[in-house]
Amino acid sequence: MSILKVKDLESCYENFRVFKDIDLEIEEGKITTIIGPNGCGKSTLLKTMGRIIKPSSGNVYLKNENISKMRTKQIAKSLALLPQNPIAPSELKVEELVSYGRFPHCKKMSKLTNKDREVIDWAINITKISEFRERQIGALSGGQRQKVWLAMALAQETEILLLDEPTTYLDMSHQLEVLKIVEELNREKKCTIVMVLHDINHASRFSHNIVAMKKGEIIATGEPKEIITKHILKNVFNIDARVMIDEEINSPVCFGYDSIDLEGA
Amino acid sequence: MNKDSLRRYSTVLIVSIILILLAVYVSLTNGTYDLSVRDILETLFRINPTPDKDLVIFEFRLPRIIVAALVGFGLGIAGTVIQGITKNGLADPGILGINSGASLTIVLFIFLFNGKLKGAGLISILSMPLFGLIGGLGSALLIYLFAWKNGRLDTQRLILVGIAISSGLGALSLFISLKMDAADFEMAAVWINGSIWGANWKYIVSIIPWLLVLVPIIISKSFVLDLFQLEEDSVKSLGVSTEKEKGVLLLAAIGIVSACVSVSGNIGFVGLLAPHIAKTLVGIHHNRVIFVSGLVGMLLLIASDFIGKTIFSPVELPVGIVISIIGIPYFVYLLIKSKA
Numbered sequence: 001m002s003i004l005k006v007k008d009l010e011s012c013y014e015n016f017r018v019f020k021d022i023d024l025e026i027e028e029g030k031i032t033t034i035i036g037p038n039g040c041g042k043s044t045l046l047k048t049m050g051r052i053i054k055p056s057s058g059n060v061y062l063k064n065e066n067i068s069k070m071r072t073k074q075i076a077k078s079l080a081l082l083p084q085n086p087i088a089p090s091e092l093k094v095e096e097l098v099s100y101g102r103f104p105h106c107k108k109m110s111k112l113t114n115k116d117r118e119v120i121d122w123a124i125n126i127t128k129i130s131e132f133r134e135r136q137i138g139a140l141s142g143g144q145r146q147k148v149w150l151a152m153a154l155a156q157e158t159e160i161l162l163l164d165e166p167t168t169y170l171d172m173s174h175q176l177e178v179l180k181i182v183e184e185l186n187r188e189k190k191c192t193i194v195m196v197l198h199d200i201n202h203a204s205r206f207s208h209n210i211v212a213m214k215k216g217e218i219i220a221t222g223e224p225k226e227i228i229t230k231h232i233l234k235n236v237f238n239i240d241a242r243v244m245i246d247e248e249i250n251s252p253v254c255f256g257y258d259s260i261d262l263e264g265a
Numbered sequence: 266m267n268k269d270s271l272r273r274y275s276t277v278l279i280v281s282i283i284l285i286l287l288a289v290y291v292s293l294t295n296g297t298y299d300l301s302v303r304d305i306l307e308t309l310f311r312i313n314p315t316p317d318k319d320l321v322i323f324e325f326r327l328p329r330i331i332v333a334a335l336v337g338f339g340l341g342i343a344g345t346v347i348q349g350i351t352k353n354g355l356a357d358p359g360i361l362g363i364n365s366g367a368s369l370t371i372v373l374f375i376f377l378f379n380g381k382l383k384g385a386g387l388i389s390i391l392s393m394p395l396f397g398l399i400g401g402l403g404s405a406l407l408i409y410l411f412a413w414k415n416g417r418l419d420t421q422r423l424i425l426v427g428i429a430i431s432s433g434l435g436a437l438s439l440f441i442s443l444k445m446d447a448a449d450f451e452m453a454a455v456w457i458n459g460s461i462w463g464a465n466w467k468y469i470v471s472i473i474p475w476l477l478v479l480v481p482i483i484i485s486k487s488f489v490l491d492l493f494q495l496e497e498d499s500v501k502s503l504g505v506s507t508e509k510e511k512g513v514l515l516l517a518a519i520g521i522v523s524a525c526v527s528v529s530g531n532i533g534f535v536g537l538l539a540p541h542i543a544k545t546l547v548g549i550h551h552n553r554v555i556f557v558s559g560l561v562g563m564l565l566l567i568a569s570d571f572i573g574k575t576i577f578s579p580v581e582l583p584v585g586i587v588i589s590i591i592g593i594p595y596f597v598y599l600l601i602k603s604k605a
Binding site: 072104 | 491501549
């Protein structure tokens with residue numbers, strides 16, 4: 001069953017149309033990853049699904065309810081979005097930032113309930129940031145900071161989590177750490193996750209479904225084995241990819257690639 | 266950790282209140298006509314009142330101090346809101362053109378009712394803030410119109426547009442004031458530069474309702490202002506109706522600024538300095554910053570008015586100019602610091 005659905009979606013920046021006629025259904029309880037070259041509209045699609053951008057036409061349905069007719073605070077109880085380059089004042093304490101995630105659930109932010117504190121602690125533990133929960137955001141490394149932001153989104157306690165390039169600017173081990181938290185969340189809490197990733201091997205390893213986009217269109221959707229193929233990668237990224245199945249994780253990996261123009265030269 | 270910051274907060278509150286009282290004391294006792302504490306207490310508590318002491322205290326010094334305090338309080342809080350919404354520490358109500366919008370309509374008011382203003386009754390003084398509000402709202406409308414982009418208020422554009430509108434409307438005010446007769450012109454010129462020399466009890470009555478209504482609204486939104494310090498996408502994702510909240514906060518700030526401008530003229534820099542000083546003192550949480558910023562503004566204005574009044578006595582320097590003299594070096598300091 002689809003928990004999040006977009007129909008005939010069109011989004012524009014000023015007069016530039018990013019995409020039109022997009023239809024997509026996100027399966028409940030699954031990890032869906034959107035891949036595609038820079039500027040193909042994947043972030044815009046994610047933001048439109050998360051009502052950060054208003055579509056110029058078409059609708060987004062959250063559990064069959066049109067989100068343009070829902071109150072934004074109500075949406076925030078079922079859907080959290082972590083943007084690409086989140087910013088917070090550097091003097092803010094880790095714990096405080098995480099507690100902001102409780103905003104949609106609170107009547108008054110000055111009084112956190114015991115339930116709120118429990119959720120905050122849970123979010124801090126699952127993202128493994130408890131050792132620096134008292135520190136200021138400004139004193140953290142990029143990888144640590146990303147986990148703190150993830151914790152804030154988790155503290156929102158939503159069924160759906162939208163992540164816009166959650167691994168960008170992180171080193172390899174931090175990338176893996178963040179994605180493993182996401183995976184655990186999906187497994188333990190049955191959280192539906194939609195993310196944008198640039199690393200197709202990560203997309204292949206961590207997703208149930210992949211959506212491949214190019215120039216504002218959805219080229220293909222399906223399981224990693226259907227999408228991470230020589231043919232589709234050529235079509236989407238214009239690369240000549242060498243793909244094989246990694247037996248260890250039972251999903252395709254791209255172990256090398258070349259740009260197609262260069263080969264011709 | 267919480268205890269520590271709470272202790273710090275209460276220390277700051279106590280110290281600033283003591284400093285304010287000190288400034289009030291100095292302004293009350295010093296001047297062309299020196300008074301002792303005893304004179305003041307005797308006059309205030311009606312123990313041994315004399316007409317000339319009454320005149321100095323109740324007609325000259327006290328209203329002026331109270332107006333300075335209220336205007337400083339209002340501008341400090343409005344500045345905190347504007348900086349909070351724009352996420353720009355160098356923003357201030359003056360930069361956004363709200364001051365000059367309010368000034369313009371008030372100059373227009375002086376121009377239209379020229380000559381009649383000196384004997385103006387309570388009604389016309391009470392209507393000054395309303396006129397100011399029309400101007401403040403007008404310039405805010407212009408700013409919204411130009412800074413609105415892709416269905417949201419772009420805070421970068423907000424500042425650029427504000428600066429342009431500010432100088433445009435400032436020029437217009439000057440143009441109108443040049444068309445006035447000499448006496449009105451002088452009054453308008455002094456008033457534009459931010460002066461509270463004409464303060465009396467009617468001004469106080471006209472400004473208090475605005476503060477009583479709008480300051481609690483702003484304080485109730487202090488957590489939203491905290492959230493606004495994140496970037497916009499995160500704020501929206503947390504379920505804050507960003508445009509609505511920005512609108513309410515901006516309107517409240519404009520209301521306060523208009524009321525302040527209508528009694529004191531165009532006083533810049535308080536809205537810039539006070540929030541910064543407050544944030545250095547009590548951290549970044551708006552539930553504390555807002556109030557402390559008001560107190561700092563209060564102190565700044567009472568002190569600056571006293572300096573302006575006495576330093577070149579008997580000639581008076583408008584308080585707005587004294588504030589600018591203090592403000593410009595601090596502004597430059599902030600620019601250098603933000604670069605590093």
